[in-house]
């Protein structure tokens with residue numbers, strides 16, 4: 001009834017949920033089963049749930065701070081005002097780094113996925129050019145408008161979810177409980193391998209560049225945006241859980257060692273899964289699914305980068321202004337993708353480390369500063385100081401873990 005009497009103030013939450021869900025569920029998930037082989041299913045699930053909780057709340061903290069500023073202001077404006085120039089520089093560098101390197105990663109991933117797909121149809125198309133053409137299409141959509149991105153993301157994400165369930169619906173029936181529970185192992189140890197999975201979980205739950213984009217889309221409507229974040233992140237958590245069951249319930253724990261040794265790339269994992277599937281149709285579905293998975297985060301991430309750069313360089317929203325922003329957004333990663341088409345996994349790893357700064361640490365500091373300065377009148381994340389401390393510990397912990405594992409100081413399953 002309420003919907004009948006309220007004037008249609010802002011677009012429905014559906015588009016926003018799709019922007020968030022589409023950004024989160026992306027290429028990052030292809031790294032999860034590989035890096036989680038050591039800690040295996042239950043511990044990994046626990047890591048995913050903890051990460052989901054922290055990343056949802058850090059996103060809400062960005063919203064809390066952002067609401068005190070004009071619609072269209074992004075991290076640059078908010079961080080500079082609340083935390084000062086030094087933090088703003090660190091934050092800006094880490095955002096630009098993550099979004100650029102992800103855009104590069106997606107160009108390289110889409111290039112290889114398209115190359116692989118066309119290869120299945122006996123067409124030999126160089127991955128470099130496939131990535132380049134794909135990037136042009138995405139650039140055009142992002143240039144058009146946020147609404148265009150949301151529409152496209154809805155279609156792509158719809159296709160992704162459909163092919164996901166068709167593929168993993170098939171996989172789920174194949175799940176061997178003995179494989180999923182690793183019940184043949186004698187005295188297995190899982191816990192030591194838990195920590196190194198956390199930065200990958202963090203990267204896979206990243207979407208935070210899109211919170212200011214949502215405020216641009218909905219206006220200052222904290223309740224609607226909050227629901228978009230909640231449902232978008234929950235959708236990701238559900239899909240990741242099924243994805244872990246589908247992959248770990250079919251590929252035995254020991255087999256992941258060989259997959260990791262081959263670089264753990266999308267193609268290798270998809271290849272290993274098609275090996276157990278033994279079905280041409282499921283094999284194709286898996287390939288189609290990986291195309292859509294890459295495409296939807298590509299759209300979401302570049303929208304975040306686009307809005308961030310527009311705010312940073314003060315480019316306006318006219319077609320020419322948007323063209324300038326599009327050039328700054330796409331030219332550097334396109335060049336990277338053209339020169340080094342194969343850096344996908346490497347790039348995702350670095351994205352995880354840098355993302356903890358602006359997706360966890362800085363949001364917690366922003367919320368604290370915003371409460372001090374404005375009292376956060378429009379909206380305040382629950383949990384008070386305890387929640388802020390929790391997110392800080394989570395963020396700093398992730399950075400420490402990533403550094404330790406880069407120096408080979410954490411146990412690796414092999």
Ligand SMILES: N[C@@H](Cc1ccccc1)C(=O)O
Nearest residue numbers: 024026027028204206207297
């Ligand atoms: N979550 C995205 C990666 C990402 C990280 C940080 C911000 C935005 C997106 C993926 O899985 O591909």
